Amino acid sequence: QQPVQSPQAVILREGEDAVINCSSSKALYSVHWYRQKHGEAPVFLMILLKGGEQKGHDKISASFNEKKQQSSLYLTASQLSYSGTYFCGTGGTSYGKLTFGQGTILTVHP
Amino acid sequence: KAGVTQTPRYLIKTRGQQVTLSCSPISGHRSVSWYQQTPGQGLQFLFEYFSETQRNKGNFPGRFSGRQFSNSRSEMNVSTLELGDSALYLCASNPGLADTGELFFGEGSRLTVL
Numbered sequence: 001q002q003p004v005q006s007p008q009a010v011i012l013r014e015g016e017d018a019v020i021n022c023s024s025s026k027a028l029y030s031v032h033w034y035r036q037k038h039g040e041a042p043v044f045l046m047i048l049l050k051g052g053e054q055k056g057h058d059k060i061s062a063s064f065n066e067k068k069q070q071s072s073l074y075l076t077a078s079q080l081s082y083s084g085t086y087f088c089g090t091g092g093t094s095y096g097k098l099t100f101g102q103g104t105i106l107t108v109h110p
Numbered sequence: 111k112a113g114v115t116q117t118p119r120y121l122i123k124t125r126g127q128q129v130t131l132s133c134s135p136i137s138g139h140r141s142v143s144w145y146q147q148t149p150g151q152g153l154q155f156l157f158e159y160f161s162e163t164q165r166n167k168g169n170f171p172g173r174f175s176g177r178q179f180s181n182s183r184s185e186m187n188v189s190t191l192e193l194g195d196s197a198l199y200l201c202a203s204n205p206g207l208a209d210t211g212e213l214f215f216g217e218g219s220r221l222t223v224l
Binding site for chain 2: 032041042043044049091095096097100102103
């Protein structure tokens with residue numbers, strides 16, 4: 001079953017923060033976050049594993065709440081380069097097979 | 111290191127025809143996955159190959175098939191094309207074993223079915 005992302009879209013000014021949520025009705029083994037810019041391939045941001053720690057990547061970090069079957073992506077002090085569509089993907093032991101959410105469109109304005 | 115290469119990048123077909131798409135993974139990567147991306151359905155998993163064996167398959171009709179060669183290159187085929195098959199087909203590779211979980215996507219093959 002496809003995870004549900006919220007919000008569907010968010011508009012920010014440079015320097016503002018945002019949170020993107022990803023919820024699943026199934027127990028999660030791993031959560032993967034990707035960003036796709038218009039006309040480009042999706043690019044990996046981070047993976048969170050069941051029982052693992054919160055991950056960080058520059059000013060982008062994420063958490064994984066196994067009990068709630070949720071993950072959240074935190075973007076702090078957003079930059080223009082953060083604009084794009086963010087996807088969460090849920091996976092099992094084989095990372096090649098992911099079930100992606102519908103995506104969250106993030107737009108950062110100057 | 112070269113990235114994932116997909117060919118052709120763009121193609122136009124008519125209903126009923128068939129199409130073959132090709133994917134060359136990053137050197138050393140043994141796993142190749144295919145995804146279909148459409149505005150309505152988003153990113154949907156098609157299949158995953160590892161060392162020439164299909165490891166996982168998504169919920170697509172039998173018209174969609176794939177294979178992987180001994181050099182890890184992969185092809186996917188769609189037969190009897192329908193209008194709804196118009197999409198961006200993305201290929202992704204990863205090492206396949208003890209990897210970081212990162213999928214490396216190619217830029218995709220954009221298929222238009224008329």
